[in-house]
Amino acid sequence: MLVNFFLKRRVKKALENKNLQKALENAVNHYNRNFKNAIEGLEWDKLKRRVREIKERSVSRLPELLERFVKEAERAGAKVYVAKSKESALKYIGDLILRKNEKIVVKAKSMLSEEIELNSYLESLGIKVVETDLGEWIVQLAKEKPSHITAPALHKTREDVAELFSNYFGKKIEPDIKELVKIARRELRKYFLEAGVGISGANIAIAESGTIVIVSNEGNARLATSLPPLHICILTPEKIVETIEEASVILKVLPKISTGQKVTTYVSFITGPSRTADIEKEIVLGAHGPEELHIVIIDDKRTEIREDPLWKNVLYCIKCGACMTICPVYDIVGGHVFGSPPYPGGIGLAITSVLKGRKEIKSILDLCSDCKKCDSHCPSGIPISKLLIDLKRRRGLDLLDRVFLPYFGSNRIRKTLNTFLSLLQLPFLKDGFINLPLSSSKLFPAISLRKYKGNERGNVLLFLGCLIRDFYPEIGESAINILKKAGFEPFTSDDLVCCGAPALHLGDLKSLKNFADKNLSIFEKLNPEYILTLCPTGNGIMRKEYPEIDERGRKWCERIFDFSKFLIMKNFPLERKGKGGKIYYHHPCHSLNFAGIRNEPLEILRILGFEVYEEDFPTCCGFAGAFSFQFPEISSSMLRKKIESIERESPDFVVTSCPGCILNLRGGLAKIGKKNKVYHIAEIINQELL
Ligand code: SF4
Ligand code: SF4
Known part of the structure; x- marks a missing residue:
């Protein structure tokens, strides 16, 4: 719970950066609107489920699909190199370019190239690398790292870009987006023609035909992969699917979830190098496109997680970047704070922990508020928040956590402390709030020691949760009144403890198990027909987490309902009475x-x-x-x-x-x-x- 000082400083800087705040807000608003339009009329959840199935199937058969992809790509004339580590991939690519005596490389956007730090490696060999995706080029000129995997310059406003271009070209350039794009187009065009090598990533690879698939909007990927005589494509093995039909499902989902487009402007299917058989039907490689295509498949620890039931989920990521765009924390602080480049956001933390080790992201983990929005938005159904909780579990608790958690798990400690605090708060009480400058943004409610009156037994057990018990008893009493009116026998128990939310948030699954054990034992003892919650966190934890950590949870999760859901389910007689x-x-x-x-x-x-x-x-x-x-x-x-x-x-x-x-x-x-x-x-x- 103690937050790293440097992380705090980065957060503060991000919050003070007005341009960043503006850029993030604009980007999120645009994305939300476009995404909603793009999926209109579609059975979106069904499509997402198909993506998940395809990824599960492909990853489970990865060695076989990899072998088939290599065979088919080579049959089509590509040269394939499977690199176990980033170092061997870099050496292969560097040696190849030096052998060809090429000096200029144009690159299409590839986060994998950022991951293996390809640009700096090639530059150390005296090779000039020019990013041609506008966002990547902006980031390259600014000597920064991408802040988002599909929108690398998402953190920059038009004013930032105009200033950057003004410095680069040595003249004043206005912050007019159309003009900025034109300038980039003019400048980059010459490199496409001069470059001897084009490097790209791939969004998908198809095993049955040895095809790589690249989606893009700007057209730069097409130019970079077709104008230079040598095309090097780098990709990771989990991008491989078996068939073109499977690829087409991913292609249907990817642009919508990624940028809110129905389809991207360009989708390139590349199977081997360019060729012609127009003269005497003899096949000659290198017609208008590259004469050579090299595909470098970089594993770098990825397949090691294939057998882990939770962590293999990381391999299902189609790199759409949506979990970052919709993450409420990312939307406030941006990608440079949230995560280690080039993979920010929740999934970025998970990927980085696999690639660089858990130490790398240890302090940044706290930035996840565990809102679980990324889980429900992800097209591959990746339980990102669960991966982060697992990382927190492995990180362990700090001293403050150890002091703080017993308060929730023991009613004796909680009551004693509450009695003490309720006395302490007296001089500061005003209108039900404690009037202390504890937080810059809100006042805290007064602790209530009110006892619930009512039955000790009944058929509907109200699980009140900590906040209702200690601060808002009137909410619990309202629920009891309503249930009584509906003819139920509501009751609650003083012995119930916290659902375990603080423990789950901190990744302390041992404490969560203790909380579950206490509550489930009480459920067993009281044996209610229904258990109702007035808080969605408690509801989610008891229905979804308890069954995973305690066998009794499986039985009880069937009887746990959210209060509103229960009223609707039971056709509770509601009618308009008030004035609305x-x-x-x-x-x-x-x-x-x-x-x-x-x-x-x-x-x-x-x-x-x-x-x-x-x-x-x-x-x-x-x-x-x-x-x-x-x-x-x-x-x-x-x-x-x-x-x-x-x-x-x-x-x-x-x-x-x-x-x-x-x-x-x-x-x-x-x-x-x-x-x-x-x-x-x-x-x-x-x-x-x-
Ligand atoms: S985790 Fe899911 S939402 Fe995030 S980038 Fe990967 S596929 Fe997209
Ligand atoms: S669960 Fe964490 S990573 Fe996911 S959207 Fe919420 S804050 Fe972001």
């Missing part, structure tokens, strides 16, 4: 990405006669449990954006389904002295029923 009004419904990240709750709360609110607003692309409020204490500056930035979004809509109420989001939103609004009408859905329903 406009509600801004805030979707908690874990509702959407973990517990699978989206429509039910909205449906309830609409039945109750409210006009409901939801964001097209729901954003995080910045709570994220321990994360908001580790990175209050990032959390504040998210909260500020959320409050701006709320204010734009001028709702009568803000409603959500997560007590953590309530804590953040109420505290944030209170801090800036705004009208504070943030409710849990159970409170709103209860109010309407009164």
Whole structure:
């Protein structure tokens, strides 16, 4: 939980960089809109499932497909080199270019080339390397690293690029995007014609035909792979699929998820070097395109993880970059802070840990707030957050974590500490908040020691969770009222402990198992018909994590329901009674990405006669449990954006389904002295029923 000092400094710098903030915001807004349009009318989830199946199948047969690809590519006239390490790949490529006595290389975008630091290696051999993808060229001129795998210069605004070009060309260039593109085109054209070598990556490789597939928009990949007499393609083995049909499924998904395009402008299928048989039907290599095609397949520790049930997921990545673009933390700090180049974001941390070792990303891991948005967005179904939790587990706990976790796992410690804190807070209480400058962005709610009155036994057990128990008992009481009205016998137990969210976030699966053990034992003892949650994190953890760590969890996960889902499932009699009004419904990240709750709360609110607003692309409020204490500056930035979004809509109420989001939103609004009408859905329903 203690955050690395240098990481904090990088975060601060990123937050203070106004151009970066503007560039990120623009990029995310464009992506969201385009992506929504691109998938309209498609069975998107079905397509994603097909990608997952293809990747699973291909990776499980990787040695066989690799052998077949090599054979077929060579049959088509390519020369294939399979490199175990990046060093052997670099040597092969360097020697080849020197043997040909070539001095200029044009490159199409390839993150693999960034990974193996190909440019600096070739430059050390006296070879000039020119990036021809506009984003890569910008980054190359700026002597920086890409901040995103599909949009390397995503961190730059038009003004930044104009300044960069002005310095490069030695004259003032205006920040007009169209003009900037024209200038780049003019400048790079000469290199395409002069270069003796073109280097590219590949998005897919097809085993049945030995074909490499390259998708691009600018046209530079076509020029770089067809004008120079020598084309070197570098790729990693997990890019291989068996058939052209499988490749076409990935091609259908890749541009949509990556850039929000239905298809990319150019899709090149390259099978062997250029050739002609136009004279006497005799095949001659090197017609208008390259005479030689070398394919360098670089493993570099990748296939070592193929047997690991969790880590083989990394090999399913199709490098679309979407998990970065939609990551709420990435969107605040950008790629240079979040991850080790060239792979930023959550999956970047996972890939880097495989390639460079866990030490490399140890301190950056904390940047993941565990919102799980990347998991649900990834077209290959990669459980990115799980990989990061596994990395945290291997990293272990620091001293602060060890002090902090027992509070959640022991009701005795929690109650004692709460009693002590509730006395301490007295002089600072104002309107239900502790008025201390603890955080720059929000006030904290007062601790409540209120006891629940009610049955000790019944048929519906309410799992209240820490925040409702200690801060918002009225939410629990509202839920109990509603359930009673519906004819159930709701009850709760004082012996239940925290669901284990803080332990999971810190990767402490041992403590999570202890929490699960305590709660599951109570479930066994009380044997309720249903267990209802009022928090999506608790819901997700108990339904999805408990079964994986404790056999009893499998039985109980069937009986655990989110409160709103339960009311809809049981056809709870809802009717319009109040005078309605406009509600801004805030979707908690874990509702959407973990517990699978989206429509039910909205449906309830609409039945109750409210006009409901939801964001097209729901954003995080910045709570994220321990994360908001580790990175209050990032959390504040998210909260500020959320409050701006709320204010734009001028709702009568803000409603959500997560007590953590309530804590953040109420505290944030209170801090800036705004009208504070943030409710849990159970409170709103209860109010309407009164
Ligand atoms: S992890 Fe998934 S979303 Fe992220 S780059 Fe890979 S395929 Fe795309
Ligand atoms: S879980 Fe959330 S914060 Fe973590 S990498 Fe994924 S999207 Fe980013």
